[in-house]
Amino acid sequence: MSEENEPITRIITPVHVEYTYTPGVASERFLRGVREGKLLGGACDACGRVYVPSRGACPRCAAPTSEFRELSDKGTVITFCVVRVPAENIDVELPYCTASILLDGADISFTGLIQGCPFEEVRIGMRVQAVWKPEAEWDFSIGNIQHFEPNSEADVPFEDIKEYS
Amino acid sequence: MRDVAVIAYAQTPNVRTERTRNEVEMLMPIIDEVVQKSGVPRQEIGFTCSGSSDYIAGQCFSFVMAVDAVGAWPPIMESHVEMDGAWALYEAWIKIQCGEVDSALVFSFGRSSMGETAETLTLQTDPYTMAPLGPDAISMAALQARSGLDAGVFSERDMAEVAARSRRDALSNPEAQLAGEFDPEALLKSPYLVSPLRAHDCPPISDGAAAMVIAADDTARNACDKPVWIRGIDHRLETHQLGSRDLARSPSTALAGEKAGVGQGKVDIAELHAPFSHQELILKQALGLDDDVRINPSGGALAANPIMSAGLARIGEASRQIAGGAAQRAVAHATSGPCLQQNLVCVLEG
Numbered sequence: 001m002s003e004e005n006e007p008i009t010r011i012i013t014p015v016h017v018e019y020t021y022t023p024g025v026a027s028e029r030f031l032r033g034v035r036e037g038k039l040l041g042g043a044c045d046a047c048g049r050v051y052v053p054s055r056g057a058c059p060r061c062a063a064p065t066s067e068f069r070e071l072s073d074k075g076t077v078i079t080f081c082v083v084r085v086p087a088e089n090i091d092v093e094l095p096y097c098t099a100s101i102l103l104d105g106a107d108i109s110f111t112g113l114i115q116g117c118p119f120e121e122v123r124i125g126m127r128v129q130a131v132w133k134p135e136a137e138w139d140f141s142i143g144n145i146q147h148f149e150p151n152s153e154a155d156v157p158f159e160d161i162k163e164y165s
Numbered sequence: 166m167r168d169v170a171v172i173a174y175a176q177t178p179n180v181r182t183e184r185t186r187n188e189v190e191m192l193m194p195i196i197d198e199v200v201q202k203s204g205v206p207r208q209e210i211g212f213t214c215s216g217s218s219d220y221i222a223g224q225c226f227s228f229v230m231a232v233d234a235v236g237a238w239p240p241i242m243e244s245h246v247e248m249d250g251a252w253a254l255y256e257a258w259i260k261i262q263c264g265e266v267d268s269a270l271v272f273s274f275g276r277s278s279m280g281e282t283a284e285t286l287t288l289q290t291d292p293y294t295m296a297p298l299g300p301d302a303i304s305m306a307a308l309q310a311r312s313g314l315d316a317g318v319f320s321e322r323d324m325a326e327v328a329a330r331s332r333r334d335a336l337s338n339p340e341a342q343l344a345g346e347f348d349p350e351a352l353l354k355s356p357y358l359v360s361p362l363r364a365h366d367c368p369p370i371s372d373g374a375a376a377m378v379i380a381a382d383d384t385a386r387n388a389c390d391k392p393v394w395i396r397g398i399d400h401r402l403e404t405h406q407l408g409s410r411d412l413a414r415s416p417s418t419a420l421a422g423e424k425a426g427v428g429q430g431k432v433d434i435a436e437l438h439a440p441f442s443h444q445e446l447i448l449k450q451a452l453g454l455d456d457d458v459r460i461n462p463s464g465g466a467l468a469a470n471p472i473m474s475a476g477l478a479r480i481g482e483a484s485r486q487i488a489g490g491a492a493q494r495a496v497a498h499a500t501s502g503p504c505l506q507q508n509l510v511c512v513l514e515g
Contacts, residue, residue: 013297015288019223019280024187055233056190062207062236064193 026056029068031140037132041106043067049107053142072104073130075148076156078164079109082119097122101148102164109164116149125161127153169261170385170392171513173202174481176375179342179469182278183372188217188227192234192274195376200270203378204388207236210378211266213243214257216250216273217473220288223279231274242266249273250375250477251438251499251509257379258398267384274374275473282370282472289502291405302503303367305407307359309504310443313413314361318450321361324442325349328365328467331442335464342469343369368440373471375478393484393513397425400509402502412504418451421510422496427452429512433492434459436479438499440466447505448498458496462486476500480511487515 023031026042030053033040042054042065049058054065080099097119100109112130114122128148138144158165175195183191200207213235217228224230228245237243246252250273257269286302313319326349335344352365379385385392401417401424403410422428435458439445445460454460461467463482466475476499483497494514501507 011293013292015296017220017223017280017285017288021223021279022184022187024190025185026190027187055187055230057193057233058236059233060236060238062193062196062234 024056026054026065030054033068033070034142034144035138035140037135037138037144039071039073039103040068041071041103043069050105051108052103052106052110069105071106073132073145074151075101075103075106075110075128076161077114077122077124077126077128078102078161079124080114080122082122095119099128099148101128102161107164112145113147114149115147121150123155124165125155125158127151127155167262167264167381168385168394169258169379169381170389170394171377171480171484172204172380172385172389172392173199173378174375174484175199175202176340176474176478176481177373178340179371179373179471181342181370181372183276188222188231188274188276188374189234191276191372191374192231192272192376195374196234196270196272199376199378203268203380205268205378205380205384208239210268210270211242212257212260212269213241214245214253214260214269214271216246216248216253216271216477217275218247220285221275221277221280221282221472231272235270249438249473249475249499249501251480251511252400252476252501254377254379254477254480255398255400255509258395261379261381267382268378268380270376270378271477272374272376273474273477275471275475276372277370277470277472278372286472286503295405295407303359303362305503306367306441306444307362308407309412309447310361310366310441312411313443313447316413318413319443319446321353322349323446324366325352325363327439327442327445328352331461331465331467334462335468338463338468340469341464342371344464344468362441366442368466368470369468371469371471371475373469373474373478375474375481377477377481377484391488391515393487393515395511396514397427397512398509399424400507402507405506407504410504413447415447415451415505415508418448418498418505418508418510419453421508422452425510425512427496427510427512430494432458432496433494434462434483434486435496436461436463436465436483436498438466438476438479440470440475440500442467444500444505452496452498452510454496462491476509480513483511483513487513
């Protein structure tokens with residue numbers, strides 16, 4: 001087959017779009033908190049549930065989350081998975097363990113990496129604590145938390161966290 | 166067919182840049198407002214449908230996050246169109262016609278200020294042969310204006326008069342963004358932005374959101390003193406290829422208007438989604454609107470153009486005119502795609 005009869009199987013048409021993103025009132029409060037090493041949750045005006053990070057609304061009540069509360073950087077593993085598959089734009093060495101962590105005082109789980117123990121030991125109900133980057137490196141980024149690691153507290157019974165699982 | 170009515174409408178003030186609030190924070194007050202105004206308890210609204218674009222938000226799945234503003238607990242029946250909210254209304258209307266639900270919440274939002282809107286809109290063109298050339302939205306609209314001028318469909322003076330009238334009418338719309346008294350003669354002395362378009366022929370960049378509740382039959386009658394009935398609604402699409410279209414005319418609008426029943430009665434007002442001045446003139450002709458029809462009393466998209474929300478806003482503004490007693494029968498129109506590629510026409514009656 002001559003070249004002109006070859007099917008065209010691929011073309012590349014680069015796209016470049018720039019945005020100036022503004023995160024909104026609630027997300028900005030969260031990011032300013034994290035810059036100072038604090039995890040701020042937003043409490044629903046109607047039901048009192050605490051979301052972290054809050055986008056400004058309680059997704060159950062559609063009410064504002066006006067009050068901000070500083071939460072602990074300790075929490076409980078709600079669920080987890082060990083990732084052994086590479087993905088683009090993810091700058092973490094394989095394999096790694098990612099987990100949904102319910103911070104103390106929050107009503108919604110928060111995503112973090114688990115390190116500091118063999119993956120076989122990670123379990124639902126395990127207590128963990130945030131490990132922060134050195135303070136000099138803190139930015140307006142959730143990346144200020146390097147990972148979570150187990151602390152020595154006793155596991156939380158599943159009954160106590162099943163609402164969040 | 167079931168009788169379906171707009172029973173509540175609200176929108177945010179349109180602004181050049183919404184610096185403080187995110188989409189959820191913009192939507193929450195107006196969704197709360199329409200639900201309260203509708204008289205239908207929140208838990209009884211059968212369906213929720215939104216219109217927006219991740220390309221405008223600069224964020225993937227931005228529409229999923231927006232559901233936080235609705236209160237999706239217990240879980241709700243929900244859908245989204247990556248289009249103007251007018252098409253979300255169409256989906257909700259179909260859902261009601263199918264008898265699945267009796268009422269629906271429709272909303273839309275666009276923070277156009279976050280990206281380079283004219284360039285972002287290039288990405289809705291054919292990705293193989295057109296988008297790589299980089300035609301921005303203003304340049305494409307200019308091609309259309311040139312086509313209409315050369316065909317003798319309208320003049321630059323006509324375009325300036327549309328712009329002046331729109332911005333004057335916007336003076337009485339507190340939610341409009343660009344309002345003022347302008348003399349068409351003076352406007353015509355300003356330089357071209359992208360020939361033959363001058364700055365006044367182009368829409369402002371706007372951040373805004375809109376929300377609406379619609380309901381059928383007795384649900385509407387019982388909840389609302391002045392339901393605004395959707396007597397007809399239809400939408401039609403033209404080809405992607407600008408070169409294959411007669412840009413000086415809008416056959417898709419004409420057909421949608423015919424199917425929606427525009428000509429079956431006297432039209433008091435029309436809210437036409439014409440982001441560029443010449444597009445109003447093309448739409449007016451396609452819909453066969455007489456000179457005595459009051460066009461865009463809200464100021465239209467030349468006064469506020471939140472991308473993905475400005476079309477739903479036309480239907481909302483027209484419904485307000487009827488609910489407020491200023492009109493008995495109105496035509497509302499929404500557009501999508503470059504140069505009026507896709508058009509939705511809706512006939513509303515008190």
